[in-house]
Amino acid sequence: MASGGNHPFHMVEPSKWPLVGSVAALITACGSIWFMHGGPWYLMAAGFVIMFYTFYGWWKDVIAESLTRKYHTDVVSHGLRVGMLLFIASEVMFFFAFFWAFFHASVPFLSNVATVPWPPKDIMPFNPWNIPFLNTLILLTSGATVTVAHHAIRHGDNKMCARWLVYTVILGMIFTGFQAYEYHHAAFGLKDGIYPSTFYLATGFHGFHVIVGTTFLLVCLFRASKGHFTAEKHIGFEAAAWYWHFVDVVWLFLFIAVYWWGKGSATQLL
Numbered sequence: 001m002a003s004g005g006n007h008p009f010h011m012v013e014p015s016k017w018p019l020v021g022s023v024a025a026l027i028t029a030c031g032s033i034w035f036m037h038g039g040p041w042y043l044m045a046a047g048f049v050i051m052f053y054t055f056y057g058w059w060k061d062v063i064a065e066s067l068t069r070k071y072h073t074d075v076v077s078h079g080l081r082v083g084m085l086l087f088i089a090s091e092v093m094f095f096f097a098f099f100w101a102f103f104h105a106s107v108p109f110l111s112n113v114a115t116v117p118w119p120p121k122d123i124m125p126f127n128p129w130n131i132p133f134l135n136t137l138i139l140l141t142s143g144a145t146v147t148v149a150h151h152a153i154r155h156g157d158n159k160m161c162a163r164w165l166v167y168t169v170i171l172g173m174i175f176t177g178f179q180a181y182e183y184h185h186a187a188f189g190l191k192d193g194i195y196p197s198t199f200y201l202a203t204g205f206h207g208f209h210v211i212v213g214t215t216f217l218l219v220c221l222f223r224a225s226k227g228h229f230t231a232e233k234h235i236g237f238e239a240a241a242w243y244w245h246f247v248d249v250v251w252l253f254l255f256i257a258v259y260w261w262g263k264g265s266a267t268q269l270l
Contacts, residue, residue, distance in 0.1 A: 008075040017058040024050035059219055077235045084239040088246050095250050098202040105194045118264045119195045124187040128259035131182050135175050136255050142171035143248040150241050156231040162224040172214035179207045213247050216240040
C-alpha cells in the first residue's frame with residue numbers, strides 16, 4: 001500500500017520543492033524583466049540555476065517514490081496521468097493567450113486597434129522558409145524519434161529507448177541553437193513595437209518549453225540507461241513524451257500563424 005496505509009493512494013510527505021520552485025520562478029521572472037530593460041544577466045541566470053536545481057531535487061524524490069518506496073500504485077499512476085493531461089490543458093490556455101494577443105494586434109475585424117498593414121512597415125520579418133521551416137522539420141523529426149522510443153519501452157527495451165532518446169535530445173538542442181541564432185540576427189528588438197513584443201513573447205516561451213522538454217527527456221534518457229522503466233510502468237516517460245508532442249503541436253501553430261501568415265504582405269524578409 002502507498003505510504004504504508006491500508007489504501008492504494010500516496011499520502012504526499014512535506015517537501016521543500018514547491019517553495020524553492022516558486023522562489024526560482026520569481027527570481028527568473030524579475031531577472032528576465034530587468035535584463036530586458038538593459039540590466040545585467042546574472043539575476044536571471046541565478047533564477048535558472050535554482051529552477052534546474054529544483055527539477056533535479058524534485059525528480060529525484062519522485063523517482064525514489066516510484067522505484068524504492070513503491071508508492072506508485074496503479075491508482076497513483078492513473079492520477080499522475082490525469083494530472084499531466086490537466087497540466088497540458090492549462091498550457092494550451094497559456095499559449096492561446098499569446099496567439100490571441102498576436103491576432104488582436106494584427107486582424108482588423110477582431111480589434112479596432114489592429115495595426116494595418118501587418119507587420120508594420122518598419123519591421124523586417126523572418127523568411128518562414130529559412131530557419132523557421134528547418135526548425136519545423138527538426139521538431140517533427142524529434143516527435144517521430146520520441147515515438148519510436150516510446151514503442152521500444154512498451155516492449156521493455158530500455159536500451160533501444162535510450163538510443164532513440166539520444167536522437168530526440170540532440171534534435172531538441174539543435175532546435176534551441178537555431179532559435180538562438182535567429183534571435184541574435186533579428187532585424188528588430190523586443191521594444192520595437194507590437195509585432196516584436198508578440199513575436200518574442202510567443203516564440204520565446206515556446207523556446208523555454210523546448211528547453212524544459214529537452215531536460216525532461218534527458219532525465220528519461222538517464223533512467224532508461226539505468227533500466228528504470230518497464231513495459232508496464234513508465235509513467236515518467238509517458239509524461240515527457242506527451243509534453244514533447246505538445247511542444248511540437250504548438251510550434252506548428254507558431255510557424256503557420258506567426259512566421260508564415262504573420263509576415264503579411266512584407267516584401268523584404270530576413
